[in-house]
Amino acid sequence: MSQSEYLEVFIDESQEHLQAINDNLLQLEKEPGDLSIVGEIFRSAHTLKGMGATMGFEDLAHLTHNMENVLDLIRNDQLEVTSHVMDIVFEAVDDLEEIIVDISNGGDGKQDVDAVVKHLETLQGLEPAASGEEAATAEAVQPANTINENYDEYEWTVLTQSQEQGYQAYQIQISLDEKTMLKAARVYMVFEVLEQIGDVIKSTPPADELEEEKFDFTFVVTLLTTTEADEIKQRILKVSEISSVYIKTVNIDPYKENTTKEKNQVEEKANSSPAKKQEKRKKKESSPGKKGTELNKTIRVNIDRLDVLMNLFEELVIDRGRLEQISSELNNTELNETVERMSRISGDLQEIILNMRMMPVDQVFNRFPRMVRSLSKELGKKVNLEIIGAETELDRTIIDEIGDPLVHLIRNSIDHGIEHPDVRKSSGKSEEGTVELRAYHSGNHVFIEIEDDGAGINKEKVINKALENGVVTEEDLEKMTDQQMYGLLFASGFSTAEEVTDVSGRGVGLDVVRSTFESLGGVVTVDSELGKGSLFSIQLPLTLSIIDVMLVEVAEEKYAVPLTAIIETAIVNKKEVYSAHNQKVIDFRGKVVPLVFLHEIFQVPAKDKDETDNDFYSLVIINKGEKVAGLVVDSLIGQHDIVLKSLGNYLSDVFAISGATILGDGQVALIVDTNALIK
């Protein structure tokens, strides 16, 4: 019943919590001494457990519960963070992930977790103390225990201080009648009653979830008040449709003991002294009650709706172009002003809408640390993955696509790039290899780079293999730069690993990686130094749907060249054009640039009266990675924002055309696929 509505939210949040656990576990592995990280993990696990139990996924709750126990041991310094412990906890997280995946695929979340639970229990068995503190949560009979363990530093401080000021803290468990239709309304009424007699410092689930009815029928609040417990109960029961109220006094003593212990061992947590800065930070990070109100400023929007918004806006951009054209023809001042204003506003709007679709690459990057960890264990290598610029933003459509090819490249770097520790040692490197994953903005592009300090690419091997497979000829090779030779790795059917491993030699070559990126308008380049390492660089456009183009005219046809591919435009005298190997070239800024005549490539019918007979060529200089070419056109019209549209299924695969757009006058102009024009 009501649960199904929350299932989606549950899945979303579970994934977030799992990700947080994953991230923090990796962090913990790096700094095993930092117990504050354990706290973070603990909190995520705890929330997960609560959510799982509420939604009735017992295996999930059971497993998290055991995981929590282990974490608690770590937190209390009763268990050391060893690789073995981490492995088991990671295993548990893997199982949790599987459960969530199962649930999101419509399964019942049932999973055989016994094996992992047993491992976890063994860990607990090593140091059997302190398990009493961790009473089972899911049982509603002892609700007071449930939340007792869940106060964070900040809340404890509040509790302690208010007790000093004569307030009493109560945990109140309120159960609503199962037939209640308006749960949120009842909750609201209960809160109103409570706030008349004291302060609610915490509720489980948090206030915003209560508001959205994200709970079954029972919730727990912690109240600071001077009113007696009995009176509170009476008052709450006055609200209709409340089936039961259970009140328990909060005992602050264990916390006090705890903190004195912690003080000696860990870090100075503010107990008596109001170390405010830290307090504030803590509050932000951890108090779930507060979190709700602070995060209230964001909403979740279904991605489909954003897509619809984008589509509608694209229509608007087309009409804007049309309006601009009409107004420039009519030349009416008032009309011009209005249209200009509208253009400006819609420009702002465009920026906002495009920004809304932007997501940090972290969405993709965050799964790599785990992957690298398990991969390096599997291969017996030591690899340190460094991620830089995870906050860099890209359009959602691009984010959705780049995950798999990046996985491929990273696997490739670790499998083929990073050497085994003993090899590294003997060549004078540190045993641990480093793979650096970088993302950054540059102009209209986002660059993603994967750099490793491994063996580098053996050029000879690449060349031999390429010749063997007929990817290139000896002649071609003579003209190639080193980078171009490394680029051969991306040609079809290429694998330089001496033995095919199941890690990256799975038949899918790097050519798939390249074509995926190219279909997104991206460019992949490789550089490498033998023995020092390699660098894979991917250049991606910021967004796909509305792009900046240079409109050019060839005879009577108009074509759009994406600005991202253009270096500059130029006009050259025909006398400056030379022939080399049957190819017309120019000497442009000290570089030999081949010319591509668009009217030949596109077989453009010549104009009736030949007025092109002047002494100059108009050029659009384009690039693809290192390679440069000059497109010869009749005239340059100017720069425009256009909406990229596909030619549809019927006309898939037209050479050197990547799509079409509708111009201001309603005509269709084709968009040139510059990548296809540069060989």
Added chain:
Amino acid sequence: MAGSSNDEKDLKVIIFQLKDEEYAIEVDFIQSIERMQPVTRIPGVEAYINGVMNLRGVITPVIDLRKRFGIESKEFDEATRILVLNKEGNELGFIVDGANDVMDIPASKIEPTPEVVGGVAEEYLRGVVKLENRLFTLLHLDKILQKQEDKAGA
């Protein structure tokens, strides 16, 4: 032959002209009938693909049916129409000499194609209909598109 599949039902068709002949396509496939409008040529595709046009914001491929059937071309004029078809969500335009009638054809009136009809290869035809002194050729849309899809893909 193929026409026998619709024996029980009457067909509502749109009648259009190509050269001297009249042809019919089921009305269910037709999304709209447009006047001739600017079409942007697409380089490097089959000659019968006239190009693409902007149909209310949707880029729509346009096919010259005369060229498709190997009938000699003729200048577009006032009567020229573009039949916009919608097949499985893909929009497609057919340039024809003219289109003005909608008719109900009793399924029983559909006869097998005689051997030669106006030079259009037999495989594209579903049959002929004789009605009140007029002769219509019923087109086999699937075949026309299928054939083209194969070619375009090759």
